[in-house]
Amino acid sequence: MAVAQLICELPADTCPKAAPGFGKRAVPGQHRDADPHFGHLPPREASIASYLDRLPEGADISVKTLARTTPYGQCALRTALRLISEAGHLRRTRETVLGTDGSYHHITRTHFSRTPRPDSWWEAYTRGEHPTDATGAGGHADTGAAPPGGRRRTADSAAPARSQAYRVLAGLGRTDPRLTLGAGECAALEPLLRQWFVRGTGEQEAVRVLTAGLPSTVHHPAALVRRRLHDKLPPHAPAPDPTGPLMECTLCQKPGRPHALPGGLCRTCRGEPTPPPRINTEHHRAQVQRVREAAGFTLRPAFGRLGGGAPRPA
Numbered sequence: 001m002a003v004a005q006l007i008c009e010l011p012a013d014t015c016p017k018a019a020p021g022f023g024k025r026a027v028p029g030q031h032r033d034a035d036p037h038f039g040h041l042p043p044r045e046a047s048i049a050s051y052l053d054r055l056p057e058g059a060d061i062s063v064k065t066l067a068r069t070t071p072y073g074q075c076a077l078r079t080a081l082r083l084i085s086e087a088g089h090l091r092r093t094r095e096t097v098l099g100t101d102g103s104y105h106h107i108t109r110t111h112f113s114r115t116p117r118p119d120s121w122w123e124a125y126t127r128g129e130h131p132t133d134a135t136g137a138g139g140h141a142d143t144g145a146a147p148p149g150g151r152r153r154t155a156d157s158a159a160p161a162r163s164q165a166y167r168v169l170a171g172l173g174r175t176d177p178r179l180t181l182g183a184g185e186c187a188a189l190e191p192l193l194r195q196w197f198v199r200g201t202g203e204q205e206a207v208r209v210l211t212a213g214l215p216s217t218v219h220h221p222a223a224l225v226r227r228r229l230h231d232k233l234p235p236h237a238p239a240p241d242p243t244g245p246l247m248e249c250t251l252c253q254k255p256g257r258p259h260a261l262p263g264g265l266c267r268t269c270r271g272e273p274t275p276p277p278r279i280n281t282e283h284h285r286a287q288v289q290r291v292r293e294a295a296g297f298t299l300r301p302a303f304g305r306l307g308g309g310a311p312r313p314a
Contacts, residue, residue, distance in 0.1 A: 015069050018060035026057060027113045027125060040116075041087060045080045048072070049089055053114050061110055078251055085250040085264035088116035092248040092264065093126050094255050108248055123258035126247055165193040168203050172225070176211045178218040185222040192229040199234050 017023065038046040038053075051070065052061055063081070067074045084090045091111045111125070162170070166186050173180030181189070196206050209232055210225055218224055246255045249266040256266060267274060 015055050015059045015061070015065065017058050018062075022060070022107060022109065023058035024052065024055055024061050025109055025111050027111050027117075030114050038089075041083065044072070044076070045083045045087075048077070048080045049084050052084075052090075052112055061112075081250055082265060082269065088118060088122070088263075089113055090250055090264060091122050091126070092250055092253065094246040094248050108253065119258070119262050122247075122264070126258050163190060163194070164197060164203070165190045168206055169193060169225070172207065172210060172221075175207055176214060178214055179211060179221045179225060181222055181225065189222065189225055189229065192226065196229070196234060199236055201234050 038049040041049060048066075048070070055061065063074050063077050066072070066077050070077070072080070081090060089112060093109050093111065095107055095109060111122075117125075169181055169186040169189055170183075193206065210228055214224075247258045247261050247264070248255050249261060249269055250264040251269045252266060254266045254268070260266075263270070
């Protein structure tokens, strides 16, 4: 209990930043009255989840980094992350992004949710959707509806749901005041930036391209952003896998489909036995026959029957 209290008192700036594109990513649609102390988890897991919740975006929350910044060892952290993942707070995904050198790279992203989410929610989220559920574990969605005993916000104060492209465009002014855009300009440029995301460009890469090398004075920010969105449109990304996006096991980073990783864990990390491989005998025989024909081998008929045949000369 004393160690759990110690990690709860750790400042959020003790954890270093991860490489660009990696690190912690908070999911949207957090419940306003979700338990910030994670009381539904055991004390150790609750303290670690609370620490992860307080970390900023892009923080390195790998097991080795957490072992250096928290009082827990790697074995304890692996067990804690497994329970936090099974509770619906943590998932790891594998994505393909366009690098600065023009090539595509596979990166692992860690997504954290203060509100526990079911496997169906995470599966929809990995497909690029932003599902909204009003039945999180012990919470109300932050949509303007007041919790029991709270004060209800007016309809005018409830912000409408915005797409990823709109949020990036609206945030350009915070990165560089010279690219401050209005609501109408963000809505008009939104379809152009959405094409970048379809082609595999990440948010940070899009912001970097749009804000790099600006002139000292920008008289028309919307026109400049529109021109860059047209001229610097990245090439098409590789054809997506028709079977869907990939998720990684929270503990061993083994890739798999979301439906094959319930709780964010693979079969081995869940302690389940691995099923024996299925062998298609007919397919195997046909493949062997094709190899033989391609190599020019033919099966010669047997001469006579076993134990029979032509008699030897005297």
